[in-house]
Amino acid sequence: MRDAVRRLVAEGALCFIDSRTIEVPKLSLANHRDVLFARMQLEPEAGKRAFGQLTQTDLEQLIAYDMAVNEAIAMNDVNAYMRSNFAFHFHIYRKADAPVLLRLIEILWLQSGPSMRFIAGQYGAQTVTVDHHKEATDALTRRDRESFVSALREDIAQGMEFIRNAELPELPK
Known part of the structure; x- marks a missing residue:
């Protein structure tokens, strides 16, 4: 357990306040x-x-994850939203067959995920009403790589903007 906590501290997902508090x-x-x-x-x-x-088969799975995201939003189920959104993104990233890239992305999600979870928990999953998963799956259906990548980029920006606006409202945009 200590090794796991130390690893999360090293990756910026947790921080020590003192010797007993994380x-x-x-x-x-x-x-x-x-x-x-x-x-x-x-x-x-x-x-x-x-x-x-x-x-x-991957496309069908991504569509299923997106449907689960939308259902979680409709049901205001923050935990299901977080799980389904993670599953959508990491299904794609694992297919890149780029272990170093995947590990770096995991670390970034460890750093931003708790803020997203906290904010969604405070305001409800229904406040996360926009994602770009459908645009990504539509682009994949058309085999349009540029639009697929653009949809991912927009989805990331939207999610991070959600965190910024909710958690840092007093700071200039």
């Missing part, structure tokens, strides 16, 4: 900008690399 760090504006920049570089690249590997 907390999830609040995403500062500076960290938010860095995480957004890194995600906007790495995740579209993973999507681009995965695109040619995604099959009809």
